[in-house]
Amino acid sequence: MKIGVYICHCGSNIADHVDIEKVRETIGQQKDVFLVKDVMFACSDSSQKEMVEDIQSQGLDAIVVASCSPKLHLPTFREVARRAGLNPYKYIQVNIREQCSWAHSNDHKGATDKAIKLIEAGIEKAKRSEALEPIKIDAINAVAVVGAGIAGLRAAIELADMGTDVYLIEREYFIGGRITQWDELFTTNQTGREIITKLYHQLISYKNITLFTGAEIVETSGSVGNMEIKVRIKPRYVKPDCVFDMDKFEKAIEVCPVEVEDEFNFGLTKRKAIYKNYPGEFPEVPAIDHDHCTRCGECLKVCEGIDLEQKEEFINLNVGAILLATGFDPYEPKEGEYGYGQVPNVITLQQFKRLIELCPDELVYAGRKIHNIAYIYCVGSRQQNGPNRYCSRYCCTAAMHTALLVKQKYGDIRNFHFTRGIRTYGKQEHIYHEALEQGDVVFQSFNDPLCEVGEHNGTAVVKINDFLTRGKPMELEADLVVLITGMVPRKNNTIAQLLKVPVGRDHFFNEVHLKLRPVETVIDGVFISGASQGPKNIMESVNSALAAASKANNLVKKGFISIEPTIAFVDADKCQWCDKCAQVCPFDAFEQVDYNGKQVARVITSLCKGCGMCLPVCPEDALQLHNYTDRQIEAMIEDLAKAK
Amino acid sequence: MNDIKPKILVFSTEKISDPAIDLAGLLKMYYPATVYTITVPCSSSIKPRWIMHAFDAGFDGVFIAADGTDCPYSENCTENTSNIVKQTQDLMRQKAMDTARLKMAAICSVCSEAFVRQIKTFYDYLINQKQNENA
Numbered sequence: 144m145k146i147g148v149y150i151c152h153c154g155s156n157i158a159d160h161v162d163i164e165k166v167r168e169t170i171g172q173q174k175d176v177f178l179v180k181d182v183m184f185a186c187s188d189s190s191q192k193e194m195v196e197d198i199q200s201q202g203l204d205a206i207v208v209a210s211c212s213p214k215l216h217l218p219t220f221r222e223v224a225r226r227a228g229l230n231p232y233k234y235i236q237v238n239i240r241e242q243c244s245w246a247h248s249n250d251h252k253g254a255t256d257k258a259i260k261l262i263e264a265g266i267e268k269a270k271r272s273e274a275l276e277p278i279k280i281d282a283i284n285a286v287a288v289v290g291a292g293i294a295g296l297r298a299a300i301e302l303a304d305m306g307t308d309v310y311l312i313e314r315e316y317f318i319g320g321r322i323t324q325w326d327e328l329f330t331t332n333q334t335g336r337e338i339i340t341k342l343y344h345q346l347i348s349y350k351n352i353t354l355f356t357g358a359e360i361v362e363t364s365g366s367v368g369n370m371e372i373k374v375r376i377k378p379r380y381v382k383p384d385c386v387f388d389m390d391k392f393e394k395a396i397e398v399c400p401v402e403v404e405d406e407f408n409f410g411l412t413k414r415k416a417i418y419k420n421y422p423g424e425f426p427e428v429p430a431i432d433h434d435h436c437t438r439c440g441e442c443l444k445v446c447e448g449i450d451l452e453q454k455e456e457f458i459n460l461n462v463g464a465i466l467l468a469t470g471f472d473p474y475e476p477k478e479g480e481y482g483y484g485q486v487p488n489v490i491t492l493q494q495f496k497r498l499i500e501l502c503p504d505e506l507v508y509a510g511r512k513i514h515n516i517a518y519i520y521c522v523g524s525r526q527q528n529g530p531n532r533y534c535s536r537y538c539c540t541a542a543m544h545t546a547l548l549v550k551q552k553y554g555d556i557r558n559f560h561f562t563r564g565i566r567t568y569g570k571q572e573h574i575y576h577e578a579l580e581q582g583d584v585v586f587q588s589f590n591d592p593l594c595e596v597g598e599h600n601g602t603a604v605v606k607i608n609d610f611l612t613r614g615k616p617m618e619l620e621a622d623l624v625v626l627i628t629g630m631v632p633r634k635n636n637t638i639a640q641l642l643k644v645p646v647g648r649d650h651f652f653n654e655v656h657l658k659l660r661p662v663e664t665v666i667d668g669v670f671i672s673g674a675s676q677g678p679k680n681i682m683e684s685v686n687s688a689l690a691a692a693s694k695a696n697n698l699v700k701k702g703f704i705s706i707e708p709t710i711a712f713v714d715a716d717k718c719q720w721c722d723k724c725a726q727v728c729p730f731d732a733f734e735q736v737d738y739n740g741k742q743v744a745r746v747i748t749s750l751c752k753g754c755g756m757c758l759p760v761c762p763e764d765a766l767q768l769h770n771y772t773d774r775q776i777e778a779m780i781e782d783l784a785k786a787k
Numbered sequence: 788m789n790d791i792k793p794k795i796l797v798f799s800t801e802k803i804s805d806p807a808i809d810l811a812g813l814l815k816m817y818y819p820a821t822v823y824t825i826t827v828p829c830s831s832s833i834k835p836r837w838i839m840h841a842f843d844a845g846f847d848g849v850f851i852a853a854d855g856t857d858c859p860y861s862e863n864c865t866e867n868t869s870n871i872v873k874q875t876q877d878l879m880r881q882k883a884m885d886t887a888r889l890k891m892a893a894i895c896s897v898c899s900e901a902f903v904r905q906i907k908t909f910y911d912y913l914i915n916q917k918q919n920e921n922a
Contacts, residue, residue, distance in 0.1 A: 214809065241808070250820050257820045261823065758834055768828070773837075
């Protein structure tokens, strides 16, 4: 076997702490090492060309590159091997920088000895490496976008524009998501509804977008490239071919005897069972709330467009990828948390935003005209003792912006902010200064809880030991206490379980890598975007939606997909089909098949993600992972253990 | 001067603990040079036979830098990796080996400080054990 070894100086990063000459000499004496070279920068164009020439002219069977972390240049050198006609999996990367020269720059001898052992172990792995071919599977150029909020709408439009068919699936009867609940938005002062209206008109101009409302994915099968999804569509109870006459629907709303809490206004108002959340909402046709309608038939008497006989529908769709834009829920404070639900006039930021819109002339809550407003920040975020350790990012800006708006709209308002330190980052810092300039008062504390909310003669009283005045106790009588509540993951997150999308410790969707692969999940073909992956403001949500749309389109547009061949494989002779591998596999990648008259496990290549969780559970030791075989791992162990 | 330099094999994971170990190097957070890493996709993929092979081949300690709750593959990773440790410890007991020679700790992708702290503590423990054996 002919192995070529390349030892990188990385300028002085490696060479200053590792005796390269000694390493080269020692490695050159290894059996099967046909060629060993030290290079200034292995990743440079000239070094890459030299490697290609060596592989071709010397007929190398495998190469080992000892340089930096594989996180940086694994794809670079795989491509070098491919260009030279060598199977990319016959190249092994050895990390002698991050895990050797830098980690032991205080111990040159130790670093040199370690570099030698690491390279020797890499050679042992290379000797046992297999030529693997990427697995190619057909891909349907269609993407299911789940959630028609700002992120889902932007992603759908972008995908359609790039030539991909889109099925946009929205659980609610209307599109737009959370931002339709907010009036004016920072920084443009456009309203959420204006933005959604614009996007809806764009959306319907694309023939390759199909919108489903009141719809939810209930089953999935298949894998990347060809995923079959079953969608349940709730009846809207409106005839699809009716002549739309809003006056008649208005009458139907008027006569409907059912009143329920209006979720759109966070319980501040009631709505009917037949409803629209606001007049310009899309789709334009009202919907009848399946869960609350009593089928009394009053609406039928005044509006012939209604059909109470409609049934739930199920449709099957085939898509190449799925893009999740399922958003967030606002944090719901616990009973008694900063007086919520116990002290009068304590509401959340989300309720306050709706209240402002519902009060056109003067700000009134529970019959009381509001002058003094206390804003308590970080409720449900940055918890010192609770599960939500994260910062919800958008709320400082949203609170400051709301405080400005409320003063502009009603005039006679005094704002008092109770904070843990304001985080109006980036351009949003202007808004903080604007609020200070208009006379808003800011208190700060790092205590948990931040302050106390009590009651005195029917009025809420907020007490804080203010850090900004050296811990001086302050007390404020507030007409209204607004809890600045952050973002939490969706309560109903069945889609995550269906698709087996991993969630992080904060229970938001988990990306493969926060910085390098921020919209991909380990489930091939499933992308995440917007606030479903963690707190984000609208700009950040749209950024991630566009990134996810681009990744999804790039994956399916070619008509085929190449997936990593480093997956599990079964030794059918050893396997006795005990089902343990299938039970532990998070991706359902095992099936039971017949082999020479006995039942054995087989890996479904398109579903296996190469995690290797199945390996240790097999009682017959019949499972291995390509590129991490027992022979490779044990040979590396033996070599490393020989170190003095 | 202490001549005892225990050899530790670290099983780290591509996406989670390996970046932390890389970061420790980048930040020059020194740890002993007789600590060697083999990277695997997930800490739940480590076979007990590999760990036992490491002890048989001459490693003084094996450290599993586990994915913990950050595992991108499964929420059950912590439990699965713990099972691997338990199974291996059973094998170690059968051979009358000190089960503390196998250590597991969750190392997140930026937990370089935790990694170095854990490794140093483990290294010191192994030195003490060797000194006791030699005494």
